[in-house]
Amino acid sequence: MNELINDLLRREADAISTIPVKEGYEAAVEILYERIHQQHGKLVTSGMGKAGQIALNIATTFSSTGTPSIFLHPSEAQHGDLGVLQPNDVLLLISNSGKTREILELIDLAENLYPNLPLIVITSNEESHLALTADVVLPTGNPKELCPLGLTPSTSTTVMTVIGDILVNLMMRRIEFSSEEYAKRHHGGYLGHKSRRLAKGMERLAKEKS
Numbered sequence: 001m002n003e004l005i006n007d008l009l010r011r012e013a014d015a016i017s018t019i020p021v022k023e024g025y026e027a028a029v030e031i032l033y034e035r036i037h038q039q040h041g042k043l044v045t046s047g048m049g050k051a052g053q054i055a056l057n058i059a060t061t062f063s064s065t066g067t068p069s070i071f072l073h074p075s076e077a078q079h080g081d082l083g084v085l086q087p088n089d090v091l092l093l094i095s096n097s098g099k100t101r102e103i104l105e106l107i108d109l110a111e112n113l114y115p116n117l118p119l120i121v122i123t124s125n126e127e128s129h130l131a132l133t134a135d136v137v138l139p140t141g142n143p144k145e146l147c148p149l150g151l152t153p154s155t156s157t158t159v160m161t162v163i164g165d166i167l168v169n170l171m172m173r174r175i176e177f178s179s180e181e182y183a184k185r186h187h188g189g190y191l192g193h194k195s196r197r198l199a200k201g202m203e204r205l206a207k208e209k210s
Helices: 002-017 024-038 049-064 101-113 129-133 155-174 179-185 189-209
Strands: 043-047 069-071 090-094 119-123 136-139
Touching: 002 155, 024 090, 024 136, 024 155, 043 049, 043 101, 049 069, 049 090, 049 155, 049 179, 090 101, 101 129, 119 129, 119 155
Parallel strands: 043 069, 043 090, 090 119, 119 136
Antiparallel strands: none
16 A cells, blocks of 8 residues: 555656746746736636636635635636626636636637637647637646546646646745735734734844844
8 A cells, every 4th residue: 555655646746847847937927917916907717627626726825925816617607707807807727638618618708708818728738729729828748647547637636736836936926925915815824823923023124124
């Protein structure tokens, strides 16, 4: 059992280490910075199934670190939730295959409402219609799933999560996000307490230097 677990961990780690690092990350950060932090738009993430859960996690992490973001369910978008979109928003869509019907339909719906919204895509299929439609493609590297059937999203969702984490961290650096700002957005729990303590420490150091 331990040998199997170690092998699974190694395969997950290998998948993360082989995520393609391309210029798309820099382009994505600049789009997010311009549309959200300069033009007061927001990030709208979306995905179906497991990819949707990753998209939701990315949205909440962005919001807590200074970049307003929401998750839009692609099916609910067809029943009125599309109205959450605004002219200066950015779409971040996740589809491992790049062929998810609901995501492709969401692009058409969004285009009909507000033409030319910037589109960032996380996918394993760089030749898919979704990828070819995007302004920026962040490829996963198409790792094989850990699932013994090769079907259940596992390794693919791991790398999607990591790509989201990278984007969040790059944006935090781009906007120089501070512990004080974090504390304003995350009041409760251990992280709220820790961020307020860090903010007070930074304030004390600044006073000492002055």
